[in-house]
Amino acid sequence: MRKYSEQEFQNKIRKIRERNRQLMYLRGLRTERNLFKKKRETSKLIALYLFVLLNAIVIYAMVAMWRFGDLSYLGVLITDIAAQILTYGIYCLKAYKGKKAEEELKFERYKMTYEDSPQTDETEQDGGAG
Secondary structure, three states: OOOOOOOHHHHHHHHHHHHHHHHHHHHHHHHHHOOOOOOOOOHHHHHHHHHHHHHHHHHHHHHHHHOOOHHHHHHHHHHHHHHHHHHHHEEEEHHHHHHHHHHHHHHHHHHHHHHHOOOOOOHHHHEEEO
16 A cells, blocks of 8 residues: 655645546536437327328228228228327327426526526626726
């Protein structure tokens, strides 16, 4: 075990504190960047998949009705369109509520950040009169 002089000890402590300060800055930057980073939403992918799938069913039903001259596929066509509308409506409602909750959370973080910061009266006193 190496013995350090007081000067060496203080230098080591200063370097460690500086490194820790830099790590804290980097961590803060990473946190801020991640606050506004776009995330992939699986619900959008699911809605897109359902949209493509249901439209394929609609096209198949139309071709089958035209080709075979049989209107029994009309029931599939009508229920499929109703399912598309219902699916899209549910997705829109879910997306609206999710976005609203996310924006409220951001607003609360913003309020907490700026309410805790110290306010000085110097800026008010220096205002417009010189």
